[in-house]
Amino acid sequence: MLRRILSLTLSLAMVLSVVPTVSAAGVSVGRISGLAMTLDGQHLGGQLARLRSLDIGHAADVTTTNSAGEFSFRGVRAGSYVVELVSTSGYVVGTSSPVVLTTRSMTAEGVTATAPVLATQAQAGVLAGSFWTSTVGIIVIAAVAAGVITAVVVATNDESPSR
Numbered sequence: 001m002l003r004r005i006l007s008l009t010l011s012l013a014m015v016l017s018v019v020p021t022v023s024a025a026g027v028s029v030g031r032i033s034g035l036a037m038t039l040d041g042q043h044l045g046g047q048l049a050r051l052r053s054l055d056i057g058h059a060a061d062v063t064t065t066n067s068a069g070e071f072s073f074r075g076v077r078a079g080s081y082v083v084e085l086v087s088t089s090g091y092v093v094g095t096s097s098p099v100v101l102t103t104r105s106m107t108a109e110g111v112t113a114t115a116p117v118l119a120t121q122a123q124a125g126v127l128a129g130s131f132w133t134s135t136v137g138i139i140v141i142a143a144v145a146a147g148v149i150t151a152v153v154v155a156t157n158d159e160s161p162s163r
Contacts, residue, residue, distance in 0.1 A: 030106025032099055033072040036065045036085055036113045043069030047085050049113065054080040054098060071113070078103050083113040 032051065036044040045067040051060045060081065061073045071083065078101045085094035094115025099108045 028103050028106055029075045029077060030101045030108070031072065031074050032076055032081060032083070032101070032108045032111055033070070034083065034096065034109065034111030034113065036069045036071060036083075036094070036115070038117050039114055040117055042117075044085065044115065045069050047115075048088070050084045050086050050092075051076065052082050052084055054082060076101060076106075078106065083111055085113050085115045 036047045036049055038044065045065055047065045047069065048062065049065055049071040050062045051073045052058070053060045060076065063071050063073060065071045073083075081099045081101070083096040083099070084092045087093050094113055096111050096113040099111055101108060
């Protein structure tokens with residue numbers, strides 16, 4: 001019986017030594033806020049803004065800018081981040097400078113994320129209406145592919161199965 005209790009206690013101690021501890025005050029969280037704009041100074045309202053952690057490389061949060069181009073990320077942990085402006089097709093069209101939050105300074109205000117004017121025009125759909133992404137373009141691509149496949153099958157199958 002004593003061996004079981006000792007074994008259980010040691011197992012529990014090993015498991016708890018691996019689990020990260022949280023201080024009694026809890027995990028510090030902060031805020032990053034700023035403005036999305038073009039290089040020529042136009043504010044980008046309705047722009048998708050993504051907060052990317054430079055420490056782990058993953059997106060930490062996503063938001064949309066308000067009509068004045070302002071964004072805000074709350075509940076951000078200490079670390080290094082960059083704000084990315086993302087097009088509707090998922091491409092990064094602009095970024096901010098790196099932002100560092102430390103346990104002593106958990107608020108970053110006035111962060112500016114900028115994008116070239118051409119990238120914001122693509123966001124607005126100027127490039128989205130090209131022939132190759134339209135319904136007619138897709139049908140043409142499918143028809144050409146079907147024709148090529150048919151030509152290859154006919155050219156390689158010169159004998160009939162009855163011979």
